[in-house]
Amino acid sequence: MEPRHGTAGRGERWYRTVYDAHATPLLDYFLRRVSQDHAHDLVAEVFLIAWRRRAIAPDEPDLRPWLFKVARNVLRNHHRGAARRMRLHERLR
Numbered sequence: 001m002e003p004r005h006g007t008a009g010r011g012e013r014w015y016r017t018v019y020d021a022h023a024t025p026l027l028d029y030f031l032r033r034v035s036q037d038h039a040h041d042l043v044a045e046v047f048l049i050a051w052r053r054r055a056i057a058p059d060e061p062d063l064r065p066w067l068f069k070v071a072r073n074v075l076r077n078h079h080r081g082a083a084r085r086m087r088l089h090e091r092l093r
């Protein structure tokens with residue numbers, strides 16, 4: 001898949017702008033679904049993915065829905081991992 005934007009114009013300034021605009025709503029999203037400790041880690045994971053995929057991340061106004069889609073996938077992975085750990089814990093008992 002050909003990158004739409006490249007990363008030349010999407011450096012630290014882009015990241016800071018995206019983080020400042022979207023970190024709080026993403027944290028609120030996670031806080032409604034997981035503990036505070038996990039919520040902060042999951043927000044960090046969303047922004048790590050956003051940084052790695054910045055070449056294909058959409059521009060505003062489509063960026064926010066894209067970030068929340070990433071957040072939903074991060075949350076699903078978190079829940080799957082927790083379920084796997086629970087099953088392993090049960091087997092070990």
